[in-house]
Amino acid sequence: MEPRQGAQAIRRALAVLRILAAGREDGVPLAEVVRTTGLTRPTVHRIVHVLIEEGIVERHARTGRYAIGNQVPELALARPRPSRLLIAANPSLQRASAAIGDTLFLTVRTGNDTLCVDRRIGVYPIQVLSIEVGARRPLGVSSAGVAILAAMPGQEARKIVAANEKRFEAYRTDVATVLGEVTAARRLGYGMREIGLVQGTKSISTWIKTPDGQPAAAMTVSAVRTRLGPRREQEVAEILLREARAIEQAIGG
Amino acid sequence: MEPRQGAQAIRRALAVLRILAAGREDGVPLAEVVRTTGLTRPTVHRIVHVLIEEGIVERHARTGRYAIGNQVPELALARPRPSRLLIAANPSLQRASAAIGDTLFLTVRTGNDTLCVDRRIGVYPIQVLSIEVGARRPLGVSSAGVAILAAMPGQEARKIVAANEKRFEAYRTDVATVLGEVTAARRLGYGMREIGLVQGTKSISTWIKTPDGQPAAAMTVSAVRTRLGPRREQEVAEILLREARAIEQAIGG
DNA sequence: GCGTTCTTGTCCATATTATGGACAGAACCA
DNA sequence: TGGTTCTGTCCATAATATGGACAAGAACGC
CATH class of the missing domain: 3.30.450.40 (GAF domain)
Known part of the structure; x- marks a missing residue:
C-alpha cells in the first residue's frame, strides 16, 4: 500500500485535528501544535483558521487555545452509537x-x-x-x-x-x-x-x-x-x- | 470576513464529509458525492480514498458506498457531551x-x-x-x-x-x-x-x-x-x- | 449474445494552490 | 530597557492538487 498522493493538505489538517483532540475541552496553543506536528507555523495557522471558518475547530476567547469544534460531534452522529x-x-x-x-x-x-x-x-x-x-x-x-x-x-x-x-x-x-x-x-x-x-x-x-x-x-x-x-x-x-x-x-x- | 485562502483541498474534503454524513450508516455512492458537491470525479475519488487511509471514511464492502468512519466519533470524544x-x-x-x-x-x-x-x-x-x-x-x-x-x-x-x-x-x-x-x-x-x-x-x-x-x-x-x-x-x-x-x-x- | 448507460478507478501534463522564510506586533518577565 | 515567549501576515516560489482523457467493470434492455 503506497500512500496515495495529492492530498498533503488534508493529511496535515487531520494531523492537526488529532493533536487538538488530545487537548480535550481546554484545547491546545498554536505553538504546541507546531511543535508536535513538526509543521511550520504559517501552515498550522492557516489550517487551524480555515477549520475555524468551517466550524471544525473552535478557539477559546479567554485563552486563545484551539479545540475540537461543534461540527465534529455533528458529523459523528452519522454513525450508529455505541460502537x-x-x-x-x-x-x-x-x-x-x-x-x-x-x-x-x-x-x-x-x-x-x-x-x-x-x-x-x-x-x-x-x-x-x-x-x-x-x-x-x-x-x-x-x-x-x-x-x-x-x-x-x-x-x-x-x-x-x-x-x-x-x-x-x-x-x-x-x-x-x-x-x-x-x-x-x-x-x-x-x-x-x-x-x-x-x-x-x-x-x-x-x-x-x-x-x-x-x-x-x-x-x-x-x-x-x-x-x-x-x-x-x-x-x-x-x-x-x-x-x-x-x-x-x-x-x- | 473574506474567506481565508490557501486551503481549497481542506474545504473540499469537508464538503465531501458533510455529504457522506447525510448518508448515515449506509453511506453514499461516489457518483452522488460528485453530483452534489459539483467537484470532478478524480478529485472526489482522491479525497475520499485519502480519508479512507486516514480512517475518517469507511467503505462498505458489499455496496461500495462511502460513509463516515470510526475516527470521526473518536475525535468527537474530545468534546464534552451532551451539548x-x-x-x-x-x-x-x-x-x-x-x-x-x-x-x-x-x-x-x-x-x-x-x-x-x-x-x-x-x-x-x-x-x-x-x-x-x-x-x-x-x-x-x-x-x-x-x-x-x-x-x-x-x-x-x-x-x-x-x-x-x-x-x-x-x-x-x-x-x-x-x-x-x-x-x-x-x-x-x-x-x-x-x-x-x-x-x-x-x-x-x-x-x-x-x-x-x-x-x-x-x-x-x-x-x-x-x-x-x-x-x-x-x-x-x-x-x-x-x-x-x-x-x-x-x-x- | 451485444450495444448502451451506468458506475468506479487511474494517468499525468498543467497551472493553480499551498508553502514557509521573513517580518511584525503583542504580552509577559526580569 | 532588552529578552523571550507567543500569535498573526505577506508573497515569491516550488510543490501540490487538479481534471481532461482513457479504461474497465457492472447492470440493464432487447
Whole structure:
C-alpha cells in the first residue's frame, strides 16, 4: 500500500485535528501544535483558521487555545452509537468491575494514540479517576498504550514509538524507556506501570486483539499503589486476561 | 470576513464529509458525492480514498458506498457531551412531549443542513419515527429547515437555499417552493408542512434563536395528518412556541 | 449474445494552490 | 530597557492538487 498522493493538505489538517483532540475541552496553543506536528507555523495557522471558518475547530476567547469544534460531534452522529467494541466489551467490563472493585478503563488504539472509550467506577472507596472517557495520549505513555504496543509486531511498535518521540517529552519519558516497558509487558503477558501518570497509582492492562490478530484495545485497572501488591496484581491480571479473551470471542463471533 | 485562502483541498474534503454524513450508516455512492458537491470525479475519488487511509471514511464492502468512519466519533470524544443546547432544551422537550403526545424532534442548523439531535416519543399509539437522531437534510426540505430559514434574514436564507439547489431534486422540491414555504412560515410564526417527508404526515416547527438573534435550532412535532387538524394545530403551535421561548431563556441565562 | 448507460478507478501534463522564510506586533518577565 | 515567549501576515516560489482523457467493470434492455 503506497500512500496515495495529492492530498498533503488534508493529511496535515487531520494531523492537526488529532493533536487538538488530545487537548480535550481546554484545547491546545498554536505553538504546541507546531511543535508536535513538526509543521511550520504559517501552515498550522492557516489550517487551524480555515477549520475555524468551517466550524471544525473552535478557539477559546479567554485563552486563545484551539479545540475540537461543534461540527465534529455533528458529523459523528452519522454513525450508529455505541460502537461494536463497546457493545462486545460491556458484559466483561461489568463482570470485571464487580470482581475487582477498582477503576476500570477500556482504551482503543486510534492512529498513534490511545483513546479512553469507557470507564467503570468500582465499589472500593478510593478510585483513580484521572483518566476520563475521551482522554487521548500518545501510544506508549500509559500502561494501556504499552499493552497495545506489546501486542503488535515489534517492528510496527517501534515505528509508532519513533513517530511519537516528540510528544514523549511532555510526559517525561522517551523512546528507550517505552520500548523497555513494551518488552517487559510481552514477557509478563500484560502491561504494568508501577508509577502511573498520577503520583502514587499503579496500573495493569491487558490487550484485546481483533480476529485478524491486530490489537484493538486494552482493558486497564488503576488503583492506589498500596492496593496492588504482588499477590493482588496476580489476581487482577488473571481476571483481566480472562475477560480480554471473552471480549475477543464476542468480537469474533 | 473574506474567506481565508490557501486551503481549497481542506474545504473540499469537508464538503465531501458533510455529504457522506447525510448518508448515515449506509453511506453514499461516489457518483452522488460528485453530483452534489459539483467537484470532478478524480478529485472526489482522491479525497475520499485519502480519508479512507486516514480512517475518517469507511467503505462498505458489499455496496461500495462511502460513509463516515470510526475516527470521526473518536475525535468527537474530545468534546464534552451532551451539548449546552441539549441540556438547555431537555426540560422543555420533556414538558412538550408530555403535553402533546406526538413525536417531538430537536433539530439544529449545521452549515447548510439540518441535523436532528434529539427525539422524544410520545404516548399516542401512532408515532412518526421516520426521522432519527443523526438525520441530516438540506436546509429547506423539512419543516424544521423551513422554520430555521424563516428565522434568519431573508438574504441569508436565500443564499443557503440557492446553495442547496442541486440537492433539492432528490427531495422533489425546488428553490421557489422552499422560499414560498419560508415566507408562509414567517407570516404564521412557525413552520408547517401539510405533506411531510413521509406520506400522510404533517409537521409543525418553531424556531429557537441564540441570544444574538441567530436561529440555532427548531423544535418539531410530527404526526399523522388526521391528528393535526386546524384546532389542534393551534394548540400544538402554542405549546411549541412557549417552550421555544423557554429554551431561548435557558441558553441566554 | 451485444450495444448502451451506468458506475468506479487511474494517468499525468498543467497551472493553480499551498508553502514557509521573513517580518511584525503583542504580552509577559526580569 | 532588552529578552523571550507567543500569535498573526505577506508573497515569491516550488510543490501540490487538479481534471481532461482513457479504461474497465457492472447492470440493464432487447
